[in-house]
Amino acid sequence: MGKSRSEKNKARKARLADAERRREAHARLIVERSGDPQFVQRQTDPLTGDRTLSMSAQHPAAQDMRESMQELRRDFTERFGREPGPEDPLFFDPANDVPTAMSPETAATEFDTMLDTMASQIDDPMLRAQLRAAKDVGFILTESNMHLFSAHDIDEWEDALDRHLN
Structure with missing residues (x-):
């Protein structure tokens, strides 16, 4: 037998409360x-909407980032x-002879190729599921960067991750 209207209403309210x-x-x-x-910190320009990410020298990954930037420069x-x-x-x-x-x-x-x-x-x-979820949504969400994303982005990430875990 199906759920009563009251049970469906309770379940809906519980889902909404959990989301809140x-x-x-x-x-x-x-x-x-x-x-x-x-x-990592995010700033948004109120006039253009452009977003900038910044990392302090005290950030745990600062040395790795510095080395990556040096490699790009080389x-x-x-x-x-x-x-x-x-x-x-x-x-x-890499296909152009001038910096483009x-x-x-x-x-x-x-x-996508890197993730695959x-x-x-x-x-x-x-x-493996996290890498495939990243391909689906276009970003990698971790505990240390989730403050940079919206709640909607996090929901999108979790849905993609669930799809690849099942």
Whole structure:
């Protein structure tokens, strides 16, 4: 026999209350991490809507990021025979002989290819599901960066992760 109208109503209210608790917890997390040098910070330009992410020197991954940036600089110098200037792209199109920003389509394809390659080489089902979820949604959500995303983004991530775990 199916659920009564009262039972369906209770279940709906419980789901809504749970969603509200998750959103409130997320809002608290955003406030707690705001300005904390141990976490990446996001600023939004009120005029353009452009978002900027910044990492302090105290961030746990700062040294890895510094090394990655040095590697990108070396790649640029090897490819174009000069140091990058302030107007040169950080991620350049390898098919061009002059520094040209990688198109969003090329960047998305590169990201997807990287995730597919990594997922095919990993035995851990959770990590494999996370890589496939990242391909679906276009970002990687972790405990340390979830304050940078909206509650809707987190729901989207969790739905994608559930799909790949089942």
